[in-house]
Amino acid sequence: MIQLLPVRGMPEAVPGAPLGRWIADAVAIEQGDTLVVAQKIVSKAEGRIVKLADVTPSEFARQIAEGRDARLVEIVLRETRRIVRMDRGVIIAETAHGFVCANAGVDLSNVDGGASATLLPLDPDASAARIAGEIGVAVGVIISDTFGRPWREGLVDVAIGMHGFAATTDCRGQADSYGYPLQATILADADQLAAAAGLIFRKTARVPVCLIRGFSVTSGPGKARDLVRPRDKDLFR
Amino acid sequence: MIQLLPVRGMPEAVPGAPLGRWIADAVAIEQGDTLVVAQKIVSKAEGRIVKLADVTPSEFARQIAEGRDARLVEIVLRETRRIVRMDRGVIIAETAHGFVCANAGVDLSNVDGGASATLLPLDPDASAARIAGEIGVAVGVIISDTFGRPWREGLVDVAIGMHGFAATTDCRGQADSYGYPLQATILADADQLAAAAGLIFRKTARVPVCLIRGFSVTSGPGKARDLVRPRDKDLFR
Numbered sequence: 001m002i003q004l005l006p007v008r009g010m011p012e013a014v015p016g017a018p019l020g021r022w023i024a025d026a027v028a029i030e031q032g033d034t035l036v037v038a039q040k041i042v043s044k045a046e047g048r049i050v051k052l053a054d055v056t057p058s059e060f061a062r063q064i065a066e067g068r069d070a071r072l073v074e075i076v077l078r079e080t081r082r083i084v085r086m087d088r089g090v091i092i093a094e095t096a097h098g099f100v101c102a103n104a105g106v107d108l109s110n111v112d113g114g115a116s117a118t119l120l121p122l123d124p125d126a127s128a129a130r131i132a133g134e135i136g137v138a139v140g141v142i143i144s145d146t147f148g149r150p151w152r153e154g155l156v157d158v159a160i161g162m163h164g165f166a167a168t169t170d171c172r173g174q175a176d177s178y179g180y181p182l183q184a185t186i187l188a189d190a191d192q193l194a195a196a197a198g199l200i201f202r203k204t205a206r207v208p209v210c211l212i213r214g215f216s217v218t219s220g221p222g223k224a225r226d227l228v229r230p231r232d233k234d235l236f237r
Numbered sequence: 238m239i240q241l242l243p244v245r246g247m248p249e250a251v252p253g254a255p256l257g258r259w260i261a262d263a264v265a266i267e268q269g270d271t272l273v274v275a276q277k278i279v280s281k282a283e284g285r286i287v288k289l290a291d292v293t294p295s296e297f298a299r300q301i302a303e304g305r306d307a308r309l310v311e312i313v314l315r316e317t318r319r320i321v322r323m324d325r326g327v328i329i330a331e332t333a334h335g336f337v338c339a340n341a342g343v344d345l346s347n348v349d350g351g352a353s354a355t356l357l358p359l360d361p362d363a364s365a366a367r368i369a370g371e372i373g374v375a376v377g378v379i380i381s382d383t384f385g386r387p388w389r390e391g392l393v394d395v396a397i398g399m400h401g402f403a404a405t406t407d408c409r410g411q412a413d414s415y416g417y418p419l420q421a422t423i424l425a426d427a428d429q430l431a432a433a434a435g436l437i438f439r440k441t442a443r444v445p446v447c448l449i450r451g452f453s454v455t456s457g458p459g460k461a462r463d464l465v466r467p468r469d470k471d472l473f474r
Binding site: 001002003004005006084085087088090092099100102108109110111112113114146148149150151152153154155156157158167168171176177178179180182183184185186187188189191192193195196198199200202206214215226227228229234235236 | 329386
């Protein structure tokens, strides 16, 4: 059995907040647990917050704002390495980390009622490692965010940072129950863990951390950047 | 708390197998549970199996086989409505259902050691409804398969069929904890449930069903086809 447990009762995240210690205070963590931490509180703890009032939009940001707040568009552009698509007031952007998502991960929700935006952590793998270090017990840590995806409706949570285990499990060459060797089976464990935690996270429920117990991670030095597929290897694009 | 429970001890699926009754015999189901059933046993129960020896490949299948078994390529082509991309021995195909996946969901693993391939169920939403009907108790049912995706490495489980609840939860207009109305938040619940079950399914572990307890589904007449984004609405493409 695998258990998904909401972690409640943590203080409001502020810049410099020791999230790992707070999590360890809020829930009884056991060795082998995996903790999924919502990006929003990590960004807040790392001071990755920008007040709209402090931003002067560029001419380009004004041009493409299409009725949106040009200051917000400016923030999105600053977080963008490549615009994948731009239409109907949405910017699908590739971030400096290589993630492809709406508005480069810039988000007004759950900050202060719309006056400030959060940005993705600069190095979410390092964020996860720092949180794991603060916890002390040997756990896996994932930083998750909610992304749209091609071809399918709706958002799912994915791993944008991680520490303490392998991002994927490579089953290629293993025999199935009938002795047939599996061909192309590399499982995105970190993303499945993030998606499972997404069942616990509800945008309005103030549960920013999910503890997952009972899933045996594959050991290895995993990074969420391992989950970013190089463009030249991506048959799906 | 949400629990993910492996359902073990079911007989080997054969054409005509009453999967819902078998599941109800194998595990104590409670009202409000969600059952995720791996596509493979649904395809077997529905006789969606083709022996390679019974297939004569077309000239085109031979041309594009690139060292693979042309009979398998022929089966893939028969399941394909549109070839999205074809390279290095992989066909990314859109199926008749509208799903975009490798080899149109045709798969040699976990059948009979490579002599036969399974095809996706013809109507996986109907498959889920039938299984739910056989169970009797009011449960959600998902048929899941393991898909690759653009931009990210590794496979995740997604819902290809479902019954008994809404595929997505629309949070647009709800206020966050700071009173800010959420903008674009439609959560793909069925896919997150399928991904969570993917933590229980391991290709070689012979666990074809996962029971999820403790997740409050959104009520509504959901279909996995609701998760297929119409091409003209898909900014990510």
